[in-house]
Amino acid sequence: MEMPQEITHPIHLSHPLTLHESIYYDGSKKCAVCEGIVWGLSYKCSQGGCEGLRIHLGCAGFPNYKQPVMKHPSHPQHELRFSKKTRWCPFPCDACGATEKGDSYTCTVCDYCIHESCALLPLSADFPRHHPAHSLSLAFSIPSEYIKYDFDCAICYTTLPLMRWVYHCSLCRYVVHLNCATSTVDSDNENAIDDEEDVATFPMDDNVIYEEMIRPFVKRECGQIHIPRHDQDNHNTGGKYSFSNHPRHLLTFTTFSSSSSSSSSQDHYKKDDDDDDEDDFDSIPRLELTCDGCTLPIREKKQTDDDDDEYENGYMSCDECKYFLHLSCFNLPLHIPSLPIHPYHNQSLILQSAGKLTDLAYCHICDGRTNGLYYECTNCWFKIDIKCASLPTTIKHAAHPRHNYLKFVDGNIGSGFCINCHEFILPDDGQYKCNRCRVTVCGRCVMLPATSKHRQENHLLSLTYDAHINRPGDFYCSSCESQMDPRSWMYHCRDCDQSFHPNCIPTTSGRFRNIKYGTDQYMISSIHDHPLGFQIVTNKKRCDLCHRDKYDKLGFQCVSCYFVVCKSCGVKHIDHI
Numbered sequence: 001m002e003m004p005q006e007i008t009h010p011i012h013l014s015h016p017l018t019l020h021e022s023i024y025y026d027g028s029k030k031c032a033v034c035e036g037i038v039w040g041l042s043y044k045c046s047q048g049g050c051e052g053l054r055i056h057l058g059c060a061g062f063p064n065y066k067q068p069v070m071k072h073p074s075h076p077q078h079e080l081r082f083s084k085k086t087r088w089c090p091f092p093c094d095a096c097g098a099t100e101k102g103d104s105y106t107c108t109v110c111d112y113c114i115h116e117s118c119a120l121l122p123l124s125a126d127f128p129r130h131h132p133a134h135s136l137s138l139a140f141s142i143p144s145e146y147i148k149y150d151f152d153c154a155i156c157y158t159t160l161p162l163m164r165w166v167y168h169c170s171l172c173r174y175v176v177h178l179n180c181a182t183s184t185v186d187s188d189n190e191n192a193i194d195d196e197e198d199v200a201t202f203p204m205d206d207n208v209i210y211e212e213m214i215r216p217f218v219k220r221e222c223g224q225i226h227i228p229r230h231d232q233d234n235h236n237t238g239g240k241y242s243f244s245n246h247p248r249h250l251l252t253f254t255t256f257s258s259s260s261s262s263s264s265s266q267d268h269y270k271k272d273d274d275d276d277d278e279d280d281f282d283s284i285p286r287l288e289l290t291c292d293g294c295t296l297p298i299r300e301k302k303q304t305d306d307d308d309d310e311y312e313n314g315y316m317s318c319d320e321c322k323y324f325l326h327l328s329c330f331n332l333p334l335h336i337p338s339l340p341i342h343p344y345h346n347q348s349l350i351l352q353s354a355g356k357l358t359d360l361a362y363c364h365i366c367d368g369r370t371n372g373l374y375y376e377c378t379n380c381w382f383k384i385d386i387k388c389a390s391l392p393t394t395i396k397h398a399a400h401p402r403h404n405y406l407k408f409v410d411g412n413i414g415s416g417f418c419i420n421c422h423e424f425i426l427p428d429d430g431q432y433k434c435n436r437c438r439v440t441v442c443g444r445c446v447m448l449p450a451t452s453k454h455r456q457e458n459h460l461l462s463l464t465y466d467a468h469i470n471r472p473g474d475f476y477c478s479s480c481e482s483q484m485d486p487r488s489w490m491y492h493c494r495d496c497d498q499s500f501h502p503n504c505i506p507t508t509s510g511r512f513r514n515i516k517y518g519t520d521q522y523m524i525s526s527i528h529d530h531p532l533g534f535q536i537v538t539n540k541k542r543c544d545l546c547h548r549d550k551y552d553k554l555g556f557q558c559v560s561c562y563f564v565v566c567k568s569c570g571v572k573h574i575d576h577i
Contacts, residue, residue, distance in 0.1 A: 217390035293329030
């Protein structure tokens with residue numbers, strides 16, 4: 001009564017078999033497995049071309065009717081014989097790799113052995129809890145595409161043994177262990193942390209990093225963000241304020257209302273010259289200030305009912321030069337006794353200022369260069385830019401929705417491989433780790449922005465972790481034209497099917513994303529007659545002076561012609577920097 005009405009059997013994969021009762025004895029009807037006479041209840045193929053193929057209930061492999069001999073597609077060379085195990089078996093199953101007590105099917109010729117439960121697994125099955133989009137196919141060894149890119153199990157994130165069976169989706173490059181696919185244990189919410197509330201969610205865009213990271217960091221370190229007023233603050237000199245990392249001039253507190261009404265202040269803004277993309281970037285202001293501290297845009301924040309203190313209604317600016325600071329960046333502590341993300345927690349850091357064109361600071365967390373403010377350890381080589389210094393100890397990340405939180409861990413306690421770049425995270429590097437699984441993200445990948453824009457692509461690109469979903473085939477970077485690992489995070493446009501490595505977009509997600517370029521033009525008459533702008537080299541592949549490949553690197557480009565020099569050559573000929 002409890003037998004399934006329809007089954008798929010490895011000996012006859014082309015059609016399903018239906019439960020059937022033979023009322024009359026017919027000695028010519030033989031079981032396709034054991035060749036014994038079939039009558040009474042059996043499984044029968046109803047397709048005309050199969051001539052009524054039948055299988056005993058016992059040969060179908062159910063608990064009360066053991067199939068003595070089986071031909072299985074995983075081992076087509078020989079037949080497998082049923083073996084009843086009454087004690088613990090020391091040999092692992094050739095299908096799932098587990099060693100456990102139970103019945104199995106064994107090849108007596110070559111010592112091939114699989115559990116009975118593995119032998120009866122369907123060649124194709126739905127697992128809506130894990131992969132609702134498509135059915136998963138059973139493979140008797142890992143397909144080469146997963147070996148090539150060193151795939152891990154998509155459920156437990158551990159290694160996939162080469163010669164074990166897996167379930168996978170070839171349309172999505174989704175692959176899992178047998179036991180993970182068939183497990184009924186629901187651990188999706190086991191990592192929930194009830195006492196964590198305001199946790200930052202990554203990836204972030206530049207327009208929220210200041211509000212979500214830098215302002216909270218300054219408030220944690222300083223207790224409050226001081227808003228300059230003429231009647232307080234001992235650094236006030238006639239409405240001017242000193243700042244230790246800009247000693248040449250005093251700064252003025254400028255409100256957004258006054259700056260928007262002043263025509264002279266518009267000269268301080270960075271203008272977007274690409275008018276054709278205006279419709280695609282409604283959310284990005286055409287004119288915006290850039291902070292010389294964190295190199296992020298300075299934008300007015302509208303006060304809301306949720307604000308528990310006075311909101312920032314202005315910024316600090318220098319009347320003598322184009323130097324601007326967020327109010328929180330102006331309030332950055334000059335000295336930090338310790339920083340959790342510093343590999344040596346008990347060492348202090350001091351606030352420093354990088355050079356605008358030379359002496360760029362290298363951040364050891366995000367691997368980027370900056371000409372803004374940064375913190376430097378007083379006792380070692382460690383440097384960190386303002387954004388990375390503001391990283392919280394607990395985050396959520398869209399690339400790991402299965403578990404709720406990733407916690408910052410000391411690399412000296414335990415290092416691993418980043419799930420994105422797949423590089424080993426050194427003890428001195430920052431890393432966030434899930435405490436329920438092996439998922440680890442390095443600091444460089446955590447800081448990748450949620451969206452990016454490449455000059456070769458008209459659309460705003462989103463950081464994508466699953467571009468291979470519903471997209472079989474290889475991926476190639478549209479910038480460097482090299483083949484991409486389909487597991488890696490990429491900036492991808494599904495409409496245009498364009499993909500980019502994060503490092504191939506240097507100004508927004510690559511090594512130069514923390515550089516403030518500004519609007520200054522440099523006259524270097526010894527090498528060129530026209531003014532030059534400091535930016536990423538895009539007009540030519542090679543420098544016109546040293547003739548080395550400097551494409552997509554820092555340099556100087558002529559605003560009137562195609563003259564290009566790299567940063568090193570340009571700086572050599574500038575009289576004053």
